[in-house]
Amino acid sequence: MKKEVVKLTDVWVEFNGVTILQEQNLTLFDNDFLGIIGPNGGGKTTLLKVILGLVKPSRGEVRVFGQAPGGVRRDIGYVPQLSFFDRDFPINVMDVVLMGRLSMRSLFQPFTNEDKNAALMALEKVEMSDLRHRQIGKLSGGERQRVFIARALVGKPKLLLLDEPTASVDPKMKTGIYDLLEELKNNMAIILVTHDMGVISSHVDKIACLNCQLYSHDDKNISREMLEAVYHCPVDLIAHGVPHRVLDEHKGKR
């Protein structure tokens, strides 16, 4: 039997009386690759933060590797949403990736050569080792995203959470990131939050739509009903750049 990695049972999250997540039930197994799509403000990032233990649910139970979240941080790799940051920040690529080894070193303990080797290997995996001495602010959006993926991988996680890793990334780099995830899913469970509805279908095993409530399907076809329930309006998907059709043919007359 496959090992359970994440299990959410009836999880609710509220902020100041506003319900962000409602009745979340989700089970993720080893080597699963789950894609989560949904509108902005639908709670996608909050869901990841619940799994990370950064947001406490107001109701329900969260289990990550059978434990309360927060206790297993060493096994989780996290690629946060690209947000504004100081482009002049005095840090180079290598030191950013080393941050991913913080969970393995205690307070007061400096990074070891083992950490540095692991960081270098992670950078090689995302093909960024040549730029390891470059200041992080001098990278392009796609390069920076790769560095953040390396930072998430350097701790050898068993669960990888990615929040919009392909936002503001050019198409070629995007393909590279998806190819990398394809390779990684052999060794870990992955949850990918994205806007990229067209592309993810050809890579993920399961898709869920999130708008406060979670609509999950155990296969990777996005159904029209699912999307309409999530976006509260008729949605048409045009899939481009994908080798196969994502959606079923529209039924009935238009």
Added chain:
Amino acid sequence: MGILHYEFMQNALLVAVLASIACGLIGALVVTKRITFISGGIAHAAFGGIGLGYFLGINPLYCVIPFSLASALGIGWISKKFKIAEDTTIGIFWAMGMALGVVFIGLTPGYAPDLFSYLFGNILTVPRSDVILMLFLDLFIVVIVGLLYKEFLAISFDEEFTQVCGVKVQAVYLVLLCLVALTVVLLVRIVGIVLVIALLTMPATIAKMFTFSLRKMMIYAILVGALLSTGGLWLSYVLDLASGATIILFSGTVFMLISWLQHVHRARVQKTD
């Protein structure tokens, strides 16, 4: 170089170097983590400690240590605990600390000597006992920054990710604020609480223009700080002006000059590109 023969001048130079060490290390963190305003708040709240020192009739510097540590922890803790915007908490502590100082000094019978030197500094009158205190504070700051370097860098760059890695982010942040408080204590004798913030930020900001490594930034900031404070000290001697204010004005002038030169240099590089 005849002025170096005077003992008070040798003392002043030693004090300037000691201050530059704390300034460079903590200033680099203050600038990269962008906590200049909170540092200003801690510095001004420290005036309450000075007032308390006068009131109790003991060395005000000994009162400033617990007072500024308490305000550092207070600002950090209260804004988190009661979900008040941090800049609001800073403003409140800033004003309350100064108000307390005024009340304490008002309650103290007689005239408050040297009060002006605590507000605007006087590097020439630092007693030996305070120099020794500064030496210990410096040592403490160097050791803690050395031990927590990777955590300080991490929380400055990406607090959330650091938390995900299991680091007690809030505790590390409070330790950093306490180090800022101790640096304020170190600087009070030199430039006074009103001018502390300038000496904390200017050397580090100049250093940041020449490197993108936090470690190097700290070292450069120490060197720049030593040059600026000794240069300002020399100027104040030659021109017979107040030492603290002269150091600040000299540093500020150099800072603006370097910023302008860098701007010109960048514009030229862009043109040739």
